[in-house]
Amino acid sequence: MDSLISKENLNRFESIFGKTTQPIRLFQAPARINIIGEHVDYLGGTVLPAAINFAVQVYLRPNNTSNYKLHSVTYNQTVEFQKPLLPNPKAAWADYTAGVIVEIEKKGHLVPGFDFLVDGNIPQGSGLSSSAALEVATAFAIKETFSFPISREEVAVIGQKAENLFVGTKCGIMDQFIISVGKENDCISLNTDTLNYSYHHFDLGNYEFYLINSNVKHSLKDSAYNKRRSECESALLKIQTKYPNFTQLYEVNLSEEELNHCHLTSEESKRTKHVTSERERTKIVITGLESGNFIEVGSALFHTHWSLSKDFEVSCPETDFIVDSLQNLGVTGARMIGGGFGGCVLVLDKKDHFSKIEEVLKKSYQQKFNLALDFYKFQISDGVKEIYI
Numbered sequence: 001m002d003s004l005i006s007k008e009n010l011n012r013f014e015s016i017f018g019k020t021t022q023p024i025r026l027f028q029a030p031a032r033i034n035i036i037g038e039h040v041d042y043l044g045g046t047v048l049p050a051a052i053n054f055a056v057q058v059y060l061r062p063n064n065t066s067n068y069k070l071h072s073v074t075y076n077q078t079v080e081f082q083k084p085l086l087p088n089p090k091a092a093w094a095d096y097t098a099g100v101i102v103e104i105e106k107k108g109h110l111v112p113g114f115d116f117l118v119d120g121n122i123p124q125g126s127g128l129s130s131s132a133a134l135e136v137a138t139a140f141a142i143k144e145t146f147s148f149p150i151s152r153e154e155v156a157v158i159g160q161k162a163e164n165l166f167v168g169t170k171c172g173i174m175d176q177f178i179i180s181v182g183k184e185n186d187c188i189s190l191n192t193d194t195l196n197y198s199y200h201h202f203d204l205g206n207y208e209f210y211l212i213n214s215n216v217k218h219s220l221k222d223s224a225y226n227k228r229r230s231e232c233e234s235a236l237l238k239i240q241t242k243y244p245n246f247t248q249l250y251e252v253n254l255s256e257e258e259l260n261h262c263h264l265t266s267e268e269s270k271r272t273k274h275v276t277s278e279r280e281r282t283k284i285v286i287t288g289l290e291s292g293n294f295i296e297v298g299s300a301l302f303h304t305h306w307s308l309s310k311d312f313e314v315s316c317p318e319t320d321f322i323v324d325s326l327q328n329l330g331v332t333g334a335r336m337i338g339g340g341f342g343g344c345v346l347v348l349d350k351k352d353h354f355s356k357i358e359e360v361l362k363k364s365y366q367q368k369f370n371l372a373l374d375f376y377k378f379q380i381s382d383g384v385k386e387i388y389i
Contacts, residue, residue: 006057006389009073009119013059016071016078017115024061025145029137029384030054031128032178033209033346034337035187036285038304039312040275041172043232044193044248046282048200049174051182053381056120056133060141065113068101070094073119082113087166093118096131099166100138103158109148116141123213123374128337128344131167132175135159140180140384152383153195156180170229171339182383189286193248202289207332208351212361213374214318216342225339228271228314235268249275274311278304298333298348305335305345314340318369325361344376 006026013024031054037047063069071078072093079091085098097118101111118137122130139158143150150158159176163169173192181188183199190197236249239262246252249272254262264272281300288297305323309315319336322345326334331349338344349357358375365373 006387009057009059009117010389012073013061013071013115013117016117017061017063017069020061020063022061022063024059024389025141026057026059026387026389027137027141027144027384028055028057028387029133029140029179030182030381031122031130031133032175032182033128033211033378034174034178035209035289035346036300036304037174037278037282038308038335038337039228039314039340040250040278041174041190041192042170042229043172043236043250043275044191045250045275045279047174047190047192048187048282048285049178049190050187050380051178051383052128052378054120054122054128054376054378056118056122056130056137057387058134058137058141059117060145061115062145063113063115067113068097068116069114070097070116070118073117085166087168093134095167096134096162097138099162100135100142100158102166103161104139104142104148104150107150107154107158109146109150111142112146114142114145123344128211129175129179131163131169132159132171133179135162136176136179136384140386144386152180153177155384170226178383180383182381184382185380187380193250200286200290203292204294205292206350206352207294207348208354209378210347210349210354211337211376211378212322212345212347213376214316214322214342214345215371215374216316216318224314224341228312231265231267231271232275235262235264235272238262238264238268239272250279252276270311270313274307277307277311294332294348298331301333301335301346301348302327308336308340312340316341318342318365318371319345321368322361322365322373325364326357329357329360331357 030051034049041047067082069080079094087095136159139155156176160173186199186201188197284300323334333348337346
């Protein structure tokens with residue numbers, strides 16, 4: 001987000017909250033993509049995310065009271081609250097910040113009152129994790145402003161717990177983690193069971209990643225996200241009765257016959273099939289990116305999409321149409337990303353194909369669904385940071 005927007009918001013901040021001698025500080029947290037490893041980050045799986053250059057910005061200033069005053073530019077809404085903090089049905093966006101305050105205080109840090117303005121250019125409901133960016137930006141801003149000894153990895157866990165326990169979406173750790181520790185031009189492989197991670201630098205050469213927004217909006221909280229998670233948990237419990245050594249669904253490596261003896265429901269079987277097959281695709285993608293075998297990477301991306309669509313059942317007609325059309329147009333690889341039920345498709349293809357793909361797909365999608373498509377080019381960027389103003 002450019003300096004002009006930052007300046008406008010600085011003026012907006014002072015017009016809403018007034019001027020004081022306390023400095024206003026600005027923090028920025030990026031959006032994220034996940035190249036591979038979808039719907040496994042709450043099941044102990046390995047994921048391959050990267051931070052990208054869409055962002056949430058938060059402006060924070062201590063106000064020497066015990067009250068928290070928040071303003072959202074996107075919703076043009078100002079709210080004020082004090083402890084004990086409770087969810088606010090009239091300003092759901094504020095729950096992400098309130099939840100972070102609650103989790104930081106659980107760690108033994110008393111969070112003083114502050115004035116807070118949030119703005120961003122991450123498309124809402126796109127599957128690029130605007131909610132996780134807000135949580136991480138908030139936690140990082142609070143820990144920097146009040147000098148709390150909290151690591152970047154702990155910032156990620158605080159954000160996840162805020163969303164799980166206060167907001168009520170049982171998301172995994174991936175989004176908050178990459179937004180906390182991301183590095184420009186690198187992705188990370190993250191073991192979501194141990195939280196061990198490593199950076200991977202790769203050169204795409206004549207290839208590029210880009211995003212297509214289906215412009216079908218979803219809310220993870222209101223979707224079947226939590227149901228899918230509970231189906232995975234019940235599948236694991238049934239498997240553990242016969243094979244107690246498995247601690248995570250992601251580890252399961254049983255034959256079809258062995259799984260049949262676990263008496264899984266049809267839904268539990270399909271969820272298990274997606275999760276365990278995603279483990280193998282993730283290995284293929286990491287190896288392919290590092291060796292430059294983009295054809296192999298692209299094939300794995302397509303397989304992931306159809307697994308998410310048929311076995312995990314978190315796609316929708318619009319994103320299936322986009323991916324099917326891209327396959328027919330000869331792109332290297334594509335898949336839906338994020339929680340599902342709309343949002344964005346991640347595309348891997350040769351750079352010189354883009355203009356043709358964009359023109360053909362925009363037209364056919366408009367005719368089929370009477371909806372416009374948005375295409376986003378992006379760069380892999382740093383994680384959360386302070387912007388000095």
